[in-house]
Amino acid sequence: MNAGGLLGLRKMGRKTWFNDDGMKKGEWTAEEDQKLVAYIHEHGICDWRSLPQRAGLQRCGKSCRLRWLNYLRPGIKRGKFTPQEEEEIIKLHADLGNRWAAIAKQMENRTDNDIKNHWNSCLKKRLSRNGIDPMTHEPIVNNTNQECGSSSTTGSTFSSSPSGSACILNKLAAGISSRQHDLDTIKNIFLDAKITSSDDQDEEQGLKRDQNIDGGGQEDDFLILDDVDISRYMQDTEEMEYETTSYSYDSLLYDSVMSESTDILDHLF
């Protein structure tokens, strides 16, 4: 195989750097590809950990393995997915879920990474646009919390959509974990939520706040917590003592989160 030719298709990926152990990270050069391919052709794959050193590469074994499996391995099919392939992915995903390696095994010469990328960047959105929940592969039921519950990548599926506070938690978690929001933004979210929570929030206000949180209503992946998860959590905590009151889980958790989180934020600032 002409590794250099492969690289010539498109310059993509990350710039190179060295980690603390002196291991090279980031984009592979044609020379490195050639070294890896030549070594594997001659010696085969035995031990990824020691392979880089023996092949004269300043890479970690994990990086070499990934490069080989996703890029250099013979017979890999690259480029655009055909409509047939896309159909097959959707079908397999409905059966197997996010088990990309299992899906890749069913498809001809496509890597799990390739399939995963195509699903996340294209197919998932396409299904959503067509009113299909990409996780359950069922038609999306139109209700007020649908947006929050329909795009999980956690592999979990739920019979009901998360409630308002669960939505806030989910979106906040997504925002923090993806570093979408800076601390000011997060603080504003809480301050805003605290003010509005004392009023009778109509649906529009809630929606506006949610859109604020998720960065303008764009499609995002959330850590989904629904009321079942939340009540399970509540059972595990002392907060449960309040449960006997007329509070719903929703408002209880909401207040609890608001209180604890604003304390944390106050501490931070």
Add this chain to the structure above:
DNA sequence: AATCATGTCAACCGCAGTGCG
């Protein structure tokens, strides 16, 4: 032409599973 939004894809990280001493 410039800017912004979205798409694409290579490569990273962290975690879980497995095998072995």
Add this chain to the structure above:
DNA sequence: CCGCACTGCGGTTGACATGAT
């Protein structure tokens, strides 16, 4: 049974490409 090393997997990131405004 336990701890460690290694492998494999899934989720995520980041840089570049491309299209829209």
